[in-house]
Amino acid sequence: MRSTTTPKDQEITMKAAVVDTFGGALRVGQVDRPEPGPGQVLVRIESSGLCHTDIHAAHGDWPVKPTLPLIPGHEGVGRVETLGEGVTTLEPGDRVALPWLAHACGHCRYCVGGHETYCQSPQYMGYTMNGGYAEYAVGYASHVVRVPDAVSSLDAAPLTCAGVTTYAALKSVAPQPTESVMVVGIGGLGHLGLQYGSVFGCRTIAVDVDDDKLALAEELGADHVVDARGDLAAQVAEAGGADIALVTVPSPAVMASAHAALNPRGRLVLVGLPADNSLTLPVFETVLSGISVHGSLVGTRNDLAETFQLHAMGRTRVIAQTRRLEDVNECFEEVLSGKVPARLVFDMT
Numbered sequence: 001m002r003s004t005t006t007p008k009d010q011e012i013t014m015k016a017a018v019v020d021t022f023g024g025a026l027r028v029g030q031v032d033r034p035e036p037g038p039g040q041v042l043v044r045i046e047s048s049g050l051c052h053t054d055i056h057a058a059h060g061d062w063p064v065k066p067t068l069p070l071i072p073g074h075e076g077v078g079r080v081e082t083l084g085e086g087v088t089t090l091e092p093g094d095r096v097a098l099p100w101l102a103h104a105c106g107h108c109r110y111c112v113g114g115h116e117t118y119c120q121s122p123q124y125m126g127y128t129m130n131g132g133y134a135e136y137a138v139g140y141a142s143h144v145v146r147v148p149d150a151v152s153s154l155d156a157a158p159l160t161c162a163g164v165t166t167y168a169a170l171k172s173v174a175p176q177p178t179e180s181v182m183v184v185g186i187g188g189l190g191h192l193g194l195q196y197g198s199v200f201g202c203r204t205i206a207v208d209v210d211d212d213k214l215a216l217a218e219e220l221g222a223d224h225v226v227d228a229r230g231d232l233a234a235q236v237a238e239a240g241g242a243d244i245a246l247v248t249v250p251s252p253a254v255m256a257s258a259h260a261a262l263n264p265r266g267r268l269v270l271v272g273l274p275a276d277n278s279l280t281l282p283v284f285e286t287v288l289s290g291i292s293v294h295g296s297l298v299g300t301r302n303d304l305a306e307t308f309q310l311h312a313m314g315r316t317r318v319i320a321q322t323r324r325l326e327d328v329n330e331c332f333e334e335v336l337s338g339k340v341p342a343r344l345v346f347d348m349t
Contacts (some may be wrong), residue, residue, distance in 0.1 A: 003331045014031060015135050016135065017133040025329045026133075026328050026329055031134070033136050037084050038084050038249060039141055040139065041080050041087060041090055041140075043080055043081060043098060043133065043137050044078045044136055045348045047156070047345050048075055048325075049073075049161065051161050053273075054126060056264055056275075066128060070127075071130035071132075073133040074100040077095065077153045077160065078096070079092075090144070096146055097146075097304065098131070098160070099160050099164065100130070100142055101116065101298060101301075104117075104119035104123075113252050116301070118297065145308070148252075149266045151308050154182075154318075154345055155320070158345065162192050163307045164303050165271050165296070167310075168299030169193070172269070172296050173294055175197070179243035179244070180240060180241065181205070181244045182204075182206075182242035183207065184248060186243060188215045188343040190213075190248040190307070191220060191250055193248060194220055194222055196310075202244070204221070204224070205224040206222035207226045208227070212341065220317065226239065232258070232260070233257065233260055236267060242266060243266050245266065247268070247271070249272055259293075265289070265290045266289070269294045270293070271297075319341055320342060321343075322347040324346065324347070
């Protein structure tokens with residue numbers, strides 16, 4: 001292994017936030033520092049975003065639960081510290097992101113077909129392997145993604161999940177410049193999805209129930225802003241209807257309301273995962289209007305590289321607030337309260 005430090009300088013422990021019990025408070029303290037195996041790299045984390053998925057992981061909300069103890073986090077960004085055996089594509093000091101898709105096999109029909117996020121034998125950062133809520137994290141050299149110099153680590157963290165998830169979701173339904181994109185939920189994902197709607201040349205409709213987030217949507221250039229505390233479908237119809245509805249809110253009721261606001265041949269795009277895992281939609285309206293429902297799971301390495309490039313070009317703006325890792329439990333409560341403007345990012349520098 002090659003390292004930027006000498007053995008006598010290397011620490012054997014690191015600070016991390018650890019889930020010991022589902023639903024319990026995370027423990028912040030010293031744990032053993034990992035070492036990279038063959039094909040892996042050790043990354044010194046500079047920033048790590050807080051995604052709602054991290055809370056689901058810590059609470060054990062989903063049918064397939066992670067193994068405990070677990071260090072969450074799949075928006076980690078930092079510098080390569082040590083190279084594992086056989087790594088030739090990176091050097092110590094390179095800045096990389098550690099995304100949700102920590103590893104894919106590269107051989108199944110989905111990987112070969114360019115859809116690696118649907119690999120049948122994946123590894124997930126901060127879920128099936130320890131993630132970025134720590135001073136160091138191990139990633140696979142094949143699946144970490146380089147961060148351009150023009151993108152700060154604090155901005156890169158939310159782009160690593162919230163950005164690529166909404167970018168890839170819209171990309172998957174081929175938005176056309178004459179169409180309208182409705183983004184439901186202007187939070188960590190939605191504030192970026194709204195901007196990607198504009199990147200694709202579409203008219204944008206921002207939907208939320210919070211006055212501050214509706215104001216943020218206006219600030220980010222939404223063509224129409226809809227307060228969903230009223231009749232969503234009627235208000236969207238007045239704005240010309242929606243051809244694409246990107247729903248970032250993990251609520252089946254909200255998903256159904258977005259479906260009702262779609263134009264004929266509209267596309268309902270789902271990225272949030274509700275705990276109750278059930279959605280009921282009207283069949284007649286779906287068939288007679290030719291509406292399609294799409295699920296989209298984060299994005300590929302190439303999608304993330306494009307997301308970073310768009311940001312480096314000045315096409316997107318990340319709204320985030322920094323926090324200390326020691327305050328992780330309070331940060332979870334902040335997110336659950338719905339009062340976070342967009343994204344919280346742990347500043348590990």
